[in-house]
Amino acid sequence: MSGLLALLDDVAGIAKVAAASVDDVIGQAAKAGSKAAGAVIDDAAVSPKYVQGFSAERELPIIWRIAKGSMINKLVYLLPVGLALNHFAPWAIVPLLMLGGGYLCFEGAEKVAHALGIGGHGHLDYPQAADEVEDMAHLEEEKAKGAIKTDFILSAEIMTISLAAIPESNFWMEAATLATVAVMITVAVYGAVAIIVKADDVGLAMAAKGRNAVLQVLGRGIVRAMPHVMKALTIIGTAAMLWVGGNIVVHGLEALGAGWPYHVIHDLAYAVGHSLPDRFIGIGEWATTALLDGILGLMLGLALIPVGEKLVTPLWRAVFSRGKAGASH
Secondary structure, rough: HHHHHHHHHHHHHHHHHHHHHHHEEEEEEEEHHHOHHHHHHHHHHHHHHHHHHOOOOHHHHHHHHHHHHHHHHHHOOOHHHHHHHHHHHHHHHHHHHHHHHHHHHHHHHHHHHHHOOOOOOOOOOOOOOOOOHOOOHHHHHHHHHHHHHHHHHHHHHHHHHHHHHHHOOOHHHHHHHHHHHHHHHHHHHHOOOOHHHHHHHHHHHHHOOOHHHHHHHHHHHHHHHHHHHHHHHHOOOOOOHHHHHHHHHHHHHHHHHOOHHHHHHHHHHHHHHHHHHHHHHHHHHHHHHHHHHHHHHHHHHHHHHHHHHHOOOOOOHHHHHHHHHHHHO
């Protein structure tokens, strides 16, 4: 009997350690995922456009297909590569982070330029794309593939930012944390996308078939609100991209020995924060840092627009157009 009690005691101890490890993984994953806020919000803001023009019954299957592709991007391709880099070439993490930060700045600045009518296409497909669509099935195939390609870039940013935010630990803890980040973010993003996409339909159904006047009024309110929600989401996503992208570049420069942008921003934020009442010091410093990081991100992004549109985008399209041509033969 004493042996059985000792065994049960050992099992209970192991269970406590395992539970603590799970708590650590989830806690680290939540903190690491929050660092990738800009890319996450952009992912959620961009994805609904891929189901525009399809019938209501095709919207959720398309989102599900994109979500599966996103999960494969993160778990099958990006997670192993990220862990390998972290253990065998950690020196590459900061340049890759800065590359991702630069891309966020480019995307954000491009949207700003497009909104102001001074250039940029703001995630719009190239004009000839509509002429290449033969039928709705083909269009769905092309939209899903395009969404998964875009997701790969955003997922790479999310995974790289998250990996850099994970405290140094053993290989399996890092792998479990990064995998948890991948699953949590994918579920959150595409769950939110599904809700956003179907909100109109839910609102219309409530307005037409609501059991009472309150539900009908609520349904009409949802329908009227959704365009404003989408616009607000786009603005928030753009601001988050510029802020996070600029912040990544600033911290990357500091890590590489060029710390003056970080110190200038830090000193200005400190001065602004400490000019406010004590209870507002923290938020004042944070808001000033975010604003200055965003301004720097916008300036960098605007400088990168000609490079992206004249060099990177044509090369990208040439490679994938060649791949499509080869597949058609």
